[in-house]
Amino acid sequence: MKTDSLSDLRQRHRGPVIGPDDAAYDPARITFNGMIDRRPALVTRPLDVGDVVAAIGYAVESDLPIAVRGGGHSVAGHCIGDGGVVVALRLMHDVTVDPEARVATCGGGALWEDLDPPCLRHGLATPGGTFGDTGVAGLTLGGGIGHLIGLHGLTLDNLLAATVVTADGEVLRATEDENAELFWAVRGGGGNFGVVTDFTFRLHPVGxxxxxxxxxxxxxxxxxxxxxxxxxxxxxxxxxxxxxxxxxxxxxxxxxxxxxxxxxxxxxxxxxxxxxxxxxxxxxxxxxxxxxxxxxxxxxxxxxxxxxxxxxxxxxxxxxxxxxxxxxxxxxxxxxxxxxxxxxxxxxxxxxxxxxxxxxxxxxxxxxxxxxxxxxxxxxxxxxxxxxxxxxxxxxxxxxxxxxxASESVGDGLETEYGAERYARLRDVKRRYDPDNRFRFNHNISPD
Ligand SMILES: Cc1cc2nc3c(=O)[nH]c(=O)nc-3n(C[C@H](O)[C@H](O)[C@H](O)COP(=O)(O)OP(=O)(O)OC[C@H]3O[C@@H](n4cnc5c(N)ncnc54)[C@H](O)[C@@H]3O)c2cc1C
Missing domain, CATH: 3.40.462.20 (Vanillyl-alcohol Oxidase; Chain A, domain 3)
Incomplete structure (x- = not known):
């Protein structure tokens, strides 16, 4: 049954699906922090939202937890998990810029050095971190402190919309008006609620x-x-x-x-x-x-x-x-x-x-x-x-x-981290979108 669904996944998933016997497995396990040495069951490298849905479906059918990888810079190594399915988004790094509307959209695997240059060609930027090779995803979902903080706020303050694939394979748009609680939670709650396949940001002139x-x-x-x-x-x-x-x-x-x-x-x-x-x-x-x-x-x-x-x-x-x-x-x-x-x-x-x-x-x-x-x-x-x-x-x-x-998974300490009220609200969102805690390789908001 499990083998069948893995071969099903390989049929449906157009990006690479990498297992422990594949040559690409060890390179796929490397993350920023050299202290991290984890062995996932599978690493999927989706090309598009359909692939992400297929990978999540496989993980749920096989009762495996899911790790999500953006730029791979989590110091705690949260982009990789022992025994889990890693959804590694690096091949989804496309960027589109609308200079008139001053908005840009990037894939969930984009780095800042993917997103910044096409925006800067129009003299525009959204506040990022201070290192071009970090991932847009992890940085945005947790905050985003960078050079433009005083002028334009944190990175997440400039997020206008995100597409989120949840544990049940639903593809949701999250904005101030659509799925507003989810949109609130992804701006600071990390990767607890699903795979964000794209981010849309407000841009500002920079000279x-x-x-x-x-x-x-x-x-x-x-x-x-x-x-x-x-x-x-x-x-x-x-x-x-x-x-x-x-x-x-x-x-x-x-x-x-x-x-x-x-x-x-x-x-x-x-x-x-x-x-x-x-x-x-x-x-x-x-x-x-x-x-x-x-x-x-x-x-x-x-x-x-x-x-x-x-x-x-x-x-x-x-x-x-x-x-x-x-x-x-x-x-x-x-x-x-x-x-x-x-x-x-x-x-x-x-x-x-x-x-x-x-x-x-x-x-x-x-x-x-x-x-x-x-x-x-x-x-x-x-x-x-x-x-x-x-x-x-x-x-x-x-x-x-x-x-x-943070190098340590905060987990139990998250109530201190967020404060009681904010944490209770985050848990409500977690219960709604990931009740089985499929997305647990993060500073984990427990649904229980
Ligand atoms: C060298 C370096 C410089 C840094 N500089 C700054 C800085 O200037 N400002 C700042 O604020 N922070 C900075 N950071 C911290 C940075 O914000 C975090 O390391 C962040 O997690 C990096 O994002 P990533 O996508 O590369 O990480 P990853 O390791 O890929 O992911 C981090 C977390 O986000 C989740 N995640 C990743 N992608 C997605 C997605 N698409 N959907 C859902 N969940 C996802 C992962 O599951 C994981 O829990 C720096 C870190 C490093 C190592």
């Missing part, structure tokens, strides 16, 4: 940006990051700045860093805004210059697949000097990693918290420890360093952390 990085010595971290924090408290939406303290032999970074992107038309105004950051202390490195958005999206380089990663953090009510000091001290004590502070401000902060399922709207900052290393022998120590930093954040935390950066 040249004054952007680059200011690098200081770690000893100056408190002086510089407290100035940066004060600047962000009064910053216009056009100014996006992220603060870091880093000590990493993998990325060869060391020091306090402020990454700057000023989207305003008057470059001089941008220079005046950030002038405080240019003296006392003076940056050791200053790479600020005008550039186009496509280049800005490459400014942090690439983080290659295969390195070992453990990321952990919290949304914060505030970022006092004491906490900046704790972050700098944490890295001075022989610990390696990058600590990233992202302000949640401007357009993102003006969206009412109940408008989407995103959990960090009440916070002023997102703080994350990014541990990246090569040697498995260092796993224990590196994971302890990341967790140690997260425990320091407790007095200032609004609740949980940003699910898109």
């Amino acid at each position: 040249q940006v004054l952007a680059g990085q200011l690098v200081y010595s770690t000893a100056d971290a408190v002086a510089v990051l407290s100035k940066w924090r004060d600047l962000m408290q009064r910053a216009p939406d056009e100014l996006a700045c992220f603060g870091f303290v880093a000590r990493s032999s993998v990325s060869e970074e060391e020091g306090a860093i402020v990454a700057v992107a000023y989207f305003g038309e008057d470059r001089q105004e941008g220079e005046e805004l950030i002038s405080d950051l240019l003296d006392d202390p003076e940056p050791l490195v200053n790479t600020l210059r005008p550039m186009y958005y496509a280049e800005l999206q490459e400014i942090f380089g690439r983080m290659p697949f295969g390195l070992r990663n453990y990321w952990s953090g919290r949304f914060l009510r505030e970022l006092p000097d004491e906490l900046i000091r704790l972050a700098a001290d944490h890295l001075s004590e022989g610990v390696e990693g990058s600590i990233m502070f992202e302000p949640i401000y401007g357009a993102a902060a003006r969206v009412p918290p109940e408008a989407t399922a995103f959990a960090g709207r009440e916070a002023a900052y997102n703080a994350t420890f990014l541990g990246v290393w090569q040697d498995a022998a260092d796993d224990e120590q590196r994971i302890a360093s990341a967790r140690g930093f997260t425990s320091l954040l407790a007095p200032w935390a609004t609740g949980g952390g940003y699910i898109n950066y």
Whole structure:
């Protein structure tokens, strides 16, 4: 019966269907985080919505759980699951742009570097993350913090519509008017509700940006990051700045860093805004210059697949000097990693918290420890360093952390993550669209 339905699937599914004996199986198991080593029952690579429906039908008939893969960048490795059917959407990455209406639609397997260029040819973009090779899907479903956050909000704030294939094989359109609860839930609830086969976004004009990085010595971290924090408290939406303290032999970074992107038309105004950051202390490195958005999206380089990663953090009510000091001290004590502070401000902060399922709207900052290393022998120590930093954040935390950066499956802790009311609403949606929890390789909202 099971074999019959697998051969049925192979008949109906026009994209590759990869099993453990196939040459393509091991490459299909590789994800961003080199710590993840999981063995799914099957990897399907659909060409279209019909293939996705067939793959889901097979999984349900065979009583197997389903993992969904967009860009494969989940640090928790949620795009792949032991013993499950992986619906790997990378072959569905087509993009259409309507420059007049200022909307773009991309397939559920698109990366930002698929979506951005055809939009940028018209001088348009939707807010994405800061790395072009991450998936549009996972990033959007969990939030989407990037350079355009101040001007235009999170990525999910710009989502106009999504097509969702649910566990019973229904193909649903989710918008503010159609299946509105589902549309609310996919904007922050992750991949809990089905396979999103396409996303439609609102686009905005983007021209040249004054952007680059200011690098200081770690000893100056408190002086510089407290100035940066004060600047962000009064910053216009056009100014996006992220603060870091880093000590990493993998990325060869060391020091306090402020990454700057000023989207305003008057470059001089941008220079005046950030002038405080240019003296006392003076940056050791200053790479600020005008550039186009496509280049800005490459400014942090690439983080290659295969390195070992453990990321952990919290949304914060505030970022006092004491906490900046704790972050700098944490890295001075022989610990390696990058600590990233992202302000949640401007357009993102003006969206009412109940408008989407995103959990960090009440916070002023997102703080994350990014541990990246090569040697498995260092796993224990590196994971302890990341967790140690997260425990320091407790007095200032609004609740949980940003699910898109979490290395651990949050699962039981999701009520803290989302808050009781939002979590209850998410569970109602989960019960309605995935009552058997077929989609469980994610920060799992339990229907039970
Ligand atoms: C190098 C790097 C840089 C990053 N930079 C940023 C950043 O600047 N801003 C930011 O906000 N985040 C950033 N992130 C975090 C990023 O948002 C998450 O890793 C996100 O999960 C990546 O999406 P993906 O599609 O590549 O992931 P995947 O691993 O493919 O999927 C992640 C989750 O989404 C689900 N999913 C994926 N596709 C679909 C789909 N089509 N339908 C339904 N469910 C789906 C999966 O089942 C899984 O649970 C970064 C991560 C990395 C590793």
